[in-house]
Amino acid sequence: MLSVLLEFSMFPTSSDGREGASVSKSVSKIIDAIDKSGVPYQLTPMGTVIEATSMKEALGVIELAYEQLDDCDRVYSSLKFDIRKNTQNRLKTKIESVEKVLNRKVSH
Numbered sequence: 001m002l003s004v005l006l007e008f009s010m011f012p013t014s015s016d017g018r019e020g021a022s023v024s025k026s027v028s029k030i031i032d033a034i035d036k037s038g039v040p041y042q043l044t045p046m047g048t049v050i051e052a053t054s055m056k057e058a059l060g061v062i063e064l065a066y067e068q069l070d071d072c073d074r075v076y077s078s079l080k081f082d083i084r085k086n087t088q089n090r091l092k093t094k095i096e097s098v099e100k101v102l103n104r105k106v107s108h
Contacts, residue, residue, distance in 0.1 A: 003090045004058040005082040009047035010065050012072035029068040034061060042091055047078070051091045055083070 010030060011023040034041050034050065039061055041050045052058035062079065069075050084090070099105055 001086055001088060002054055003084050003087045004052040004055055005049060005084075005090055005094075006052060006058045006061070006079060007047050007049045008062065008065070008077060008079045010062075010069070010075060010077040012069055012074065013076045014073040026069055026072070030065045033064050033068050037061065037064060040089075040091055049091065051089070053088075 010027075012026050031041075031043060031048065034048065039050050039052060039057065041048055050058065050061050052061065058081070062077070066075060066077070082090075087093075095106065
């Protein structure tokens with residue numbers, strides 16, 4: 001059993017004036033595709049975290065996300081991985097672990 005937590009951000013950088021400073025429309029297309037894929041995810045103000053069961057699945061989500069921006073001339077992307085064997089449901093359990101130490105719920 002493998003748990004691949006992948007935090008990433010991806011958005012167009014082309015200056016065609018379609019979105020101005022906001023990238024919400026492009027990010028929304030990516031989130032919709034991830035949601036429909038069934039891969040567990042958590043949207044944050046600075047990116048998205050997914051939990052995959054393999055590197056292949058994690059990289060497949062990145063490819064899926066990129067495909068949502070295929071009409072963009074330039075795309076910025078940043079990725080961070082946390083890969084751990086013999087675990088699952090880490091989107092939830094990592095937060096629960098911190099809450100247990102603090103002995104209280106945290107905002108998330």
